[in-house]
Amino acid sequence: MPDASESFLAGLARHGGRPALRGESGEIAFDRLPEAVAACRGVLESVAARRVALALDNGLQWALWDLALLADGRVCVPLPGFFSPAQQAHVLDSAGVDTLIVDPVAASASAAVFPGFVPVAPGILRRVPAQVPALPTGTVKITYTSGTTGQPKGVCLSAAAQLAVARSVARIGEAGAVERHLGVLPLATLLENIAGLYAGLLAGACVELLPMRTIGFSGGGGFDPARFLQTLHARRPHSLILLPQMLLALVGAAEQGHAPPAGLRFVAVGGGQVSARLLQRAEALGLPVYEGYGLSECASVVCLNTPAARRVGTVGRPLPHAALRIADDGEVQVRGAHMLGYLGEAPLADQLVAGEWLGTGDLGHFDDGFLVLHGRRKHQFITAYGRNVNPEWVEAELVQQGPIAQAWVHGEALAENLAVLVPRRADCSDAELDAAVAAANAGLPDYARAGRWLRADAPFTPANGLLTANGRLRRAALAAHYLPRSGADGAASCATFTSFSDEIDT
Numbered sequence: 001m002p003d004a005s006e007s008f009l010a011g012l013a014r015h016g017g018r019p020a021l022r023g024e025s026g027e028i029a030f031d032r033l034p035e036a037v038a039a040c041r042g043v044l045e046s047v048a049a050r051r052v053a054l055a056l057d058n059g060l061q062w063a064l065w066d067l068a069l070l071a072d073g074r075v076c077v078p079l080p081g082f083f084s085p086a087q088q089a090h091v092l093d094s095a096g097v098d099t100l101i102v103d104p105v106a107a108s109a110s111a112a113v114f115p116g117f118v119p120v121a122p123g124i125l126r127r128v129p130a131q132v133p134a135l136p137t138g139t140v141k142i143t144y145t146s147g148t149t150g151q152p153k154g155v156c157l158s159a160a161a162q163l164a165v166a167r168s169v170a171r172i173g174e175a176g177a178v179e180r181h182l183g184v185l186p187l188a189t190l191l192e193n194i195a196g197l198y199a200g201l202l203a204g205a206c207v208e209l210l211p212m213r214t215i216g217f218s219g220g221g222g223f224d225p226a227r228f229l230q231t232l233h234a235r236r237p238h239s240l241i242l243l244p245q246m247l248l249a250l251v252g253a254a255e256q257g258h259a260p261p262a263g264l265r266f267v268a269v270g271g272g273q274v275s276a277r278l279l280q281r282a283e284a285l286g287l288p289v290y291e292g293y294g295l296s297e298c299a300s301v302v303c304l305n306t307p308a309a310r311r312v313g314t315v316g317r318p319l320p321h322a323a324l325r326i327a328d329d330g331e332v333q334v335r336g337a338h339m340l341g342y343l344g345e346a347p348l349a350d351q352l353v354a355g356e357w358l359g360t361g362d363l364g365h366f367d368d369g370f371l372v373l374h375g376r377r378k379h380q381f382i383t384a385y386g387r388n389v390n391p392e393w394v395e396a397e398l399v400q401q402g403p404i405a406q407a408w409v410h411g412e413a414l415a416e417n418l419a420v421l422v423p424r425r426a427d428c429s430d431a432e433l434d435a436a437v438a439a440a441n442a443g444l445p446d447y448a449r450a451g452r453w454l455r456a457d458a459p460f461t462p463a464n465g466l467l468t469a470n471g472r473l474r475r476a477a478l479a480a481h482y483l484p485r486s487g488a489d490g491a492a493s494c495a496t497f498t499s500f501s502d503e504i505d506t
Contacts, residue, residue, distance in 0.1 A: 004159040005070045005140075008166075009034065012201055019206040023060040024214075027206070033067075040068035047120050049099035051132070053077040053092055054188070055110065056103060058209045061123075062187045063197055065101050069140070070159055076141045078188035081212070082469045083144075083152065084462065085113070090151045094343060095142050096132035100125040136340035136347035143190045145296050152469075154343030161299040161337040166198035168319035172306050173203035173239060176266045181205045182237035184215045184228070184246065189470070191271060194300045196241050208235060225249035232261040239266040243471070244274045247289065248400060251278060254285045268292050268304065272471070273373065273392040275400040276313040277443060283312060291315050293373060295360055297339045298322065303371050314370035324371060325357065331377060332364045333357035363390065379475060381412040387447035389417065394440075394448050395473075401436035403428050406460050408478045409450060416451025420482050422459045430455065454486060 012020065015030035022028075028036050044052065052069055054076065056062040069076040077095045079088055092100070092114065102110040104123035111117055117125035135142075140159045144152035173181070181200040185192035187209065200207040212218075216228035228249060232240075242250070247269045254260050269279075270292045282289040292304035293315035302324065305316035318324045322336035335357050341347040348358075363374040374380075375390025382388055391409040398407035398419060405424040411417035421433055433455065441449040460466035465477050 004163050005073065008159075008163050008198070008202070009037070009067070009071055015204040018204060020201060021060050021063055022206055022208045024210060025060055028060065028064075030201075030204075036064050037067045037071055040064050041072055043121060043124065044068060044072060044074060044099075047099060047124055047126060049074060049124075049126075051075040051077060051095055051097045051129075052099040052101060053079045053095070053097045054101050055079040055081075055088075055114075056101060057081065057211045058183055058187050058215075059211060060209060061101075061103075063207070063209060066187070066193070066197070070162075073140055073159070075135065075139060078141075078143060078193065080144070080186060080188040080469065082186065082188075082462075084469060087152055087469060088114075091144050091154075093130070094133070094151075095154060096129045098127060098129055098132075100127075133344060135343070139340055142343055143193075143296050155296045156340040156343055156347075157299050158340055161339070162194050163198065164321040164337040165294075165299045165301055165319070166194050166202055168321045169195045169199035169301060169304070170202035171320070172304065173199060173205060173266065176239075176307060178203060178205050178238045178266055180208065180235075180237045180263075181239045182208045182232070182235050183210070184231075184240055184242065185271075186212060186217075190296050190300045191294065192241055195268065195294075200239075205239070208237065210235075223249075225253070229253055229258065229261075236261055236263045238263055239268070240264070241268045241270070243271045244269060244278070244396070245399075245471075247274070247282065248278060250287065251281050251285065252402070254287070255281070260285065260287055264288055266290065266307070270294065270301070270315075273375065273396040275396040277397065278400040279312045281400075293362075293371060295362075297358060297360070298334050299337045299339070302334055302336070305370075309370075311367070311370045314367060314372050316371065317369050318371070324366075326365055327357075327359070329377075330363045330365070330374070332360045332362045332371065332373070334360060381410065383411045383414060383417065383447055389448050391475075394419070394444065394450060397440040397444060398437065398450065401440055403432045403436045404440075406456075408460070408473055408475070408482075410475075410479060410483065417449060418482075418486055419450035419453040420456050420478065421453050422456045452486075454482065456482075 012030050017029045017031050019027045020030040020033050054065055077097055100117050102123055107119050107123055116127045120126045136156050138158040139156040141157045142154045144154050183192050183196045187193050197207055215231055216224040265288055267289045269289055274291050290305040292301055294301035302322040303316040303318050309317055322334055325333050327333055338358050361377050363377050365372050375392040380388055380390050389411055394409045395407045398404050403424055404421050406422035408420045409417055437450050437453050462469050466474050
């Protein structure tokens with residue numbers, strides 16, 4: 001058993017008979033956790049598993065298999081359910097996966113969905129992969145990032161890096177007396193896996209894991225705010241990790257008179273840029289919301305606001321395991337817990353261990369030790385008047401307006417920035433959208449404002465190629481669809497476009 005994993009699992013024993021994991025099928029106490037993990041380890045050994053993909057919904061089984069793989073030092077490859085079949089096949093093949101763990105009830109169907117795998121035990125499928133790519137030494141997890149272009153990219157992580165992040169986050173949970181954490185993001189995402197599951201267990205909290213349909217998610221982009229809020233009220237967690245859109249649903253409901261769920265003590269929000277005004281609205285409601293920042297290449301979280309050190313409009317100060325600096329060109333660079341390298345590329349461990357900094361591709365600056373993000377360097381555009389604008393900033397302000405569900409902003413070499421808007425309701429009028437744009441613009445400098453807007457006739461989704469599987473805008477695809485139709489002379493203030501006829505496959 002690797003040292004980092006051994007220390008992690010042994011440390012959980014101090015929590016005794018308190019509940020550690022809870023799901024639809026029951027709960028497991030901390031003092032019974034080693035036994036449950038050992039049973040999974042025995043199965044892995046019996047089938048000679050080496051590289052194992054988890055194709056499971058959130059629940060006790062996902063957590064137990066993940067902990068067993070961590071304990072044994074076998075390679076865990078989370079397989080996101082929100083990936084398309086083609087993306088899932090890419091993950092399995094590029095990582096050289098030999099073992100697939102699925103819901104035992106759906107094992108026969110899974111064998112048909114994943115060609116080449118055959119059942120060898122309940123819920124366990126095996127194959128001999130066509131190729132087994134070399135991995136950086138120490139790799140125990142390959143997490144795939146769903147980028148804005150191309151196939152997902154594998155990030156190789158060690159146990160030590162993952163657990164360093166988990167320990168930093170756990171200290172915050174312990175200080176805030178968090179006893180119940182509800183996982184509302186897929187465990188296949190590194191953020192919930194490390195900052196939710198691992199950190200929650202380290203802090204002695206009971207981590208509750210429910211199927212994503214119960215939380216309100218379906219597929220890659222379907223989200224039911226009403227079901228999400230019902231689950232929060234029913235489960236009454238102390239802590240959550242939310243995406244910005246989920247926070248907006250919570251804040252919007254509270255502003256309409258629906259009381260927030262009782263008991264919330266720490267709500268982390270990340271995964272995308274959050275409007276400062278949305279955070280201010282949450283603060284006015286008394287919601288304990290704390291924005292953070294991280295990336296897969298750094299094993300998830302690197303900065304986080306906390307009850308002891310919080311500044312709205314920033315993503316917090318660096319956590320104890322990480323050091324940050326701003327390069328001359330404004331890029332945020334990180335040193336500390338980091339990836340071992342990208343799958344299929346040269347390992348980075350030697351260079352980074354030697355003290356080199358990892359570039360994040362994000363732009364930012366420090367304000368009294370708190371990191372303020374400006375957006376992605378590669379997404380920045382330059383207006384016709386020579387002003388640099390990061391579109392994520394403007395998009396975050398637009399989507400926190402009630403009538404706007406999604407927004408894409410473009411202004412490269414344009415005299416007026418263009419926004420393409422997806423309304424939150426089908427019956428939303430142009431006048432409502434126009435007022436929402438004006439409200440967002442009121443808080444922006446003139447060079448960043450949306451001077452023109454266009455109504456999209458359909459939401460941005462993975463199915464039509466305008467959104468990645470994990471919810472990021474495919475900017476090149478949006479530009480290809482909308483810019484030719486936008487009217488270069490800027491005469492129209494708004495327009496409705498016909499359905500896409502050239503949808504892009506994910």
